[in-house]
Each structure stands twice: as structure tokens, then as C-alpha cells.
Amino acid sequence: MAEEHGRKWDRCLADSARTGFGVGVVFSRVSFHTRIASLCRPNVARCVGSGMGLGMGYSNCQHDFRSPYLLHGHMVKDQ
């Protein structure tokens, strides 16, 4: 379980990062394309997006952490 905890943290962080960046990137791109906000700088978008992503990741993590018994299973394909 400790490894799981560690893995959870790793996932959390990774997810957070990914989510953040992903969302950021996606948001930036989307924002770039759509010009929703007069967001002048992509960094902001990225930051917003990252922030959103981080936030999402954070809550995800939290959720993840809160549901300790919700294990992430790996589908093992029967060979």
C-alpha cells in the first residue's frame, strides 16, 4: 500500500502535470483558436489552463486519495 500511495502520488503529480499542461495546452490552443478571452498571452492561457489542469488534477488526486479502495486496475488481456 505504500507503493500504491507512492504511485498515487506519482499519478497525482503526473496527472496533475499532465492534466495541467494538457489542459493548459489545450486551452491555449483552444483559446488561440477561438479567442474567447482577450487573453493576450498564451502563457496566461497556459497558466489558466495549467491551473485548471492542476486544480483538476488536485481534485482528482484528492478524490483518488479519498477513495482508497478504488484501485486502478489494469486490464490484463488473456493471452
Next chain:
Amino acid sequence: GMDVKRICFTSLSLQKCLCGNGAAQPMQSCRRYTSAGDSGSVAGKIVAASLLTVGGGVGGTILYAKWDPKFRAAVEKGVPYSDQLFEMTIGPPPPPPVIPLPKKPVGLCICLLIKNVHGCKSEGDQFVQWSHAHVGVSTAEECKECEHEAHAHVVKERPEEVVSARLAAQDRAEHDLLSSLSAKLDDTLGSSAKLTLQAIGAQEAALSAIANHTSKLKEAMDAEGPSDKTSAQWRSLEDALNERSRAADEAGAALLKAKEELEKLRKVINAAKDSKIDAARPQILAAEENLHSMVVDLDRAVGKVQTAQMEAKIVSQYSELVNEAKAQFQKELDSITPEIQANWKGLTGKLSPDDLNSLIAHAHRRIDQLNRELAEQRVREQIHIEAALDQQRLENQKTLDKAVGTAISHSREQMRLEQEKKIEDVREVMEAEMRTQLRRQAAAHTDHLRDVLKVQEQELRAEAQEVLSSKLMEQETNYRRVTQDQLDAFTLDMNAAYARLKGIEEAIDSHVVAEEEARKAHQLWLSVEALTYSLKTAVADSPTEPLETAAKAVRESCADNEFAVALASALPEESLSRGIYSEASLRARFYQIRGLVRRVAMINETRNSLYQYFLSYLQSVLLFEPEQLAPPTKLKPEDLDTFKLLSYATYSIERGDLELAAKFINQLTGEPRRVAQDWLKEARLTLETRQVVNLLSAYANAVGLGTTQAP
């Protein structure tokens, strides 16, 4: 003692050497010695008296034992070596009195009777001899006795061979005696017969001589022929007389000899009669008859001779008378005519007439005288005749007596002989009768004996049968018993052997079983050891190899042992499939867990936001607790703090007590628990496995110990 006293008293010079001390007080010392001597003499007296008593007792015992054998036997029985002493002094003990067996002397009688019967069958004489011999022998009486009272007499039975030998010897002796007697008899008979014949012949010769002489004398007397004839006659008469005398002498001598011989014969006959050999009886009888006949003949001859002699005497008397008359006449003639010669017959021519006249006158005178004498004689005739008759009677009587006596003796002898002959005949008849009777008796006896023997045989047979059957039964029972015993013994042995075998087998089986058990235990132990060893194969942080094989080995090695099987199956699956972590790795991991648990110490179900996480992390950074804390024996509720628990657990784990650490970790709640869960699981697994293994090991050890046999 006495000697010492004497010496002491007699020579003072010897006192020194005797009494020891100087002559200062010799008397005292002597007295001492004498007192010693006295005591010595008293002791000596006592010794002597005791010796005497003992010797007297022993001597008396010996003498009495010599006199009384029972006492001797008693003493010999009582005192151990007394028999040797007795043998040395008195001699060997007297033999016990022999009690002769009251055997029936039937055998002897049978022997005799059978012999008799056999003798009868073979030869009559032989039998007679034998029967006589046997009748003469006293055993016949015994035989008769034994016939009637068989058991009454304690007669020592002579063996048959001895009896037969004796009988044979007796027969032989008798035979010898008989033969000798008969020989003697024959000899004497022969000699006596010869002599008697000789005597008779001599008598006859004498008789003839006498007759001749008498006749000659008569002739001579009667004949008055010429002188030469008369002289011849007289010569012949003289010759005849000489011959007669000679013959008479011869006859007398022969008679004497014959009489002697007859006496001898008589003696021999008497001796033969005395010898009591009945077989010689006929011979004796014959001899006696011969003797008698000889005697008779002899007597007859003698009688004849005597009559002849008497006649001759008469004739000689007559002739003498005539001669006397003649002589007288001649004397007268001579007196008358002295010159005439004697032979007057031849002188008739020469005589003168005177002579003739004188002669005639003498003759006439003589005739007258003779006539007178004749008349006288005629007168006295009667008396003379009577006298003569008397004389003759007397003589006749004498001769009669003699003849009667002789005849009586002869007839007596004859009668005796006849009687003897009759006796002999009767005896023979009786013998024959007895023979038949004896035969009958023998037959009856044999029949009786046969019956008795049959009965006896039957009895004996029955007895023997009984004895045999009893003995057989006894033997059989014995045999059965023995066989039964043998069988029992054998069965016993067999049972024992079987039991032993069984025992051995059981022992072996149990041994085998035990060995099996031991082997199994060993195997178990080995497998448990393998298991234990496999536990050690945990390299740092990687688990041990899967304990599956070891566990399988254990399970196999203890297939029949429920406990072990249960234990083996109690091994957790994880350990089997994956293996367990070593304590060291668990320890190392613990520290990681510890850090982690510290970091998430605050997080539980209620507070599990990330912020809490952060706070908890901060807490863990800022909170300093002693790493190790000795856990109390009793947990209080405030001890259930995470950090405390961790301290306790650390302490425990540092001390190697994983169990306690696990227990403390188990008390964690919330997220720390979750975090420590896998460690706990691992720890639990390890602990479980180790416990099981320990149990198994202990069990294997116990079993091994149990099954190990002391060498």
C-alpha cells in the same frame, strides 16, 4: 606329672634344669612344678580316663556288633565309617540267611518218571534195573511225597542234569558192581562147580572104589578058590583097599575143597545179596540154586559114599569078623597044630590025620560052640535084634536125623530157593505191575501236569496278558503323556517361538514403523529444515522463493500426520506462491513505511483532503518523537497515537520483535493503516509463515526426538 614329681623329689641337682630358678627355694618351685605336675597328673588322669572310656565303648560296640549282626547293621547305618572299622576288626558282615525257594520238585519226579517210562520203552531189564535203582533211591519216596503234597516240602531241587548225571552215575556204578558181582559169582560158581564136580567125581570114584573094594572083599570072602586066585584076590583087594583109601582121601580132600569153594560161593552170594542189587537177583538165585544143587549133589554123593562106606564097613566088619574067626580058628589051629601054616585051605593035602582029627575035633568043637553060640544067639536074637534094632534105630535115627536134617536143609534151601524164585517172579510181576501202574501214574501225572500246566499256562497267560496290557497301557499312557508333553512342550516352544517371532516381527514392524516414523520425521524435519532454509533465501528486499515446493515436500513428508498436514496447509497462500519477505527486508521496509505513515499520520476518512495531506506532512516534519519507545505492558488509549505506536513498533522491530511491531502497526487507524496495510500484510504473512514453520519445526523436532532411538 608323676615323673616330674619324682624327678623333682629324687634329684635336687636337676632342680635347676627342671624348676628353672636356682636352688633357693627348690621345694617351692618343685612344689610349683609338683602342683603343676599334680595338675598335670590330674589332667593326665582325666585324659587317661576319657581314653579308657572311649576305648571301652568302642571295644564294647565292636564286640556286641560281632555278636549281634542287627546291632552291627544299625551302627553301620548310623555311624558313617563304622562299617569299614567293623570290616577291619571283625570281618565282613554275615551274609543274610538264604531262604530256599519252595520250588516244587516236580521236575525231578517228572524226570524220573519220564526216565522210567522211557526205560520201559527201551529195555525191560534196563527199566527194571533203573526202576529198581530208582525205587531204591530215596528220591522216589520224595517223588511220591511230592505227588501228594507238592508244596509241603521245602526240598531243594537239584537240577535235572545233576539228577540225571547222578542217576547215570548210579546206574553205571550199579552196573559195574553188578558186572563185578556177576563176574565174581560166575567165577566162584564156575570154580565151585568145577570143584564140586571134582568132588562128586571123587566121591563117585570113592564110591566106585568102595563098591569095588566091597565087592572084591565080598568076593574074597565068599570065594574060596585056589590060593593064587585068593592071593590075587587079596592083592587086588589090597589094591582096591588102597585105591579106596586113596579115593576116599581124594574124595575127602575134594569134598573139603568143594565145601570150601561152596562156602566161598555162599559168602559171595551173601555179599551179592547184601549189595542189594536187585538185578543180580536172578543171577544170585541161579547161583544159589547151583550152590544148592551142588551141595545136594555133594551131599548125595557123600551120602552115597557114606552108605557105601557103611556097607563097606559092614562088609569090612563082616570080613574082619570072618578074618578074626579065621584068625582065631587059625590061632586055634595053630594052637592045636602050630606047624600048619595059616593058609589052611591050601594045606588040605599036607595035613596028617591027627591034625585032621584035631582039626575036625576043633571044627566040631567050634561047631558046637558055634551051635551054642547060635542057640544063644537065637535066644538073644531078639534082644540082639532089639539091641541091634535099637542101635540100628538109633543109627537110623541118627542117620535119619542127619538125613532129615540134610533133607530139611535141602528142602528148606529148595523152598527158600523156590520162594526166592517165586519172590523173584512175583517181584517181576509186581515190577511189571508197578511198571504199568507207574506208567499209568506217569500218564495220569502227565495228564494232570498237562492240565495243571494248561491251567497254569492259562493263568500265567492271563496274568501276563494283564500285566502286558497294564504295562502296555501304562506305556501307552506314558507315551501319550510323553508325546503330549512333547507336543505341549513343542506347542509351547512353538507358541513361544511364534510369540517371539511375532514379537520380533512386531518389534521389527514397530522398528520399521518407528524407523518409518523416524524416517518420516526425519524427512519432515528435513523438509521443515528445507522450508526453514527456504525462508532464509530471502535476499534483501526480494521475497523468498515460493515456499510451494517446500510446503509440498512438507505435506508429502507428513501426509499421514494431521497436525503436520494442518500446519502445512495453514501456510498462507501468498507465502506458498510468492514467498515471504525476510525480516530484514521487512525491517528495512518498515522504516520506509514509518516515514510514510508519519507523513500521512493525520489522514483518516474524515480528513483526507490534500491539504490535510500537506498538514500531515508538515506535522511529520515538525514532530519529533523518540524513534524508539519501549512499549508498555498495557496499552492505554492515549498510547494509540500514531507516532507512539510507530515508536513502539520501531522499538519492537529494532529488538527483532516483528510480531509486536505488527501488533502496534495494526493499531494504526485511517490512512496510516492503509499505507501500512501491505507491510502489515507482509509482516503478518511472514509472521504466519514463520509461526507455522516454527511449529512445524518444533513438531518435526519433537517427532524426531520422539522417534530417535538411543544408540
